[in-house]
């Protein structure tokens with residue numbers, strides 16, 4: 001199974017440690033195409049790419065196309081993650097969005113409201129629940 005993980009980069013890196021914890025668990029289910037999102041050294045300026053932002057965009061869209069499932073941590077708002085989720089819906093991918101209410105934020109209606117109880121799921125969780133939430137999700141697919 002190929003998993004596309006989405007997490008904020010230029011939107012802010014405060015949750016990088018949570019992304020790492022999610023991806024460590026995801027690696028038990030298959031290949032994570034976007035492990036770089038969890039890199040502690042990656043700052044909010046983003047990746048350094050010879051081909052610039054176009055190359056990052058095109059590579060990520062092609063990974064999205066390859067992916068069997070998309071898992072997004074959406075507690076920290078990110079334009080890139082929102083864009084990836086929109087593209088994933090268009091590609092009819094199975095999507096799990098993870099939101100921590102402890103962030104004190106209110107999730108965008110365009111994400112929470114996209115939950116259809118089937119292909120696109122939004123799950124509120126606390127950091128201690130990361131592993132069990134993912135186990136539950138992957139046991140059903």
Ligand SMILES: O=c1[nH]c(=O)n([C@H]2C[C@H](O)[C@@H](COP(=O)(O)O)O2)cc1CO
Nearest residue numbers: 006007008009010011046047078080081
């Ligand atoms: O350098 C990058 N590399 C990269 O893969 N992305 C992708 C993966 C992330 O899930 C998402 C983050 O978007 P943003 O940078 O707008 O927070 O976009 C985004 C950037 C920088 O925007």
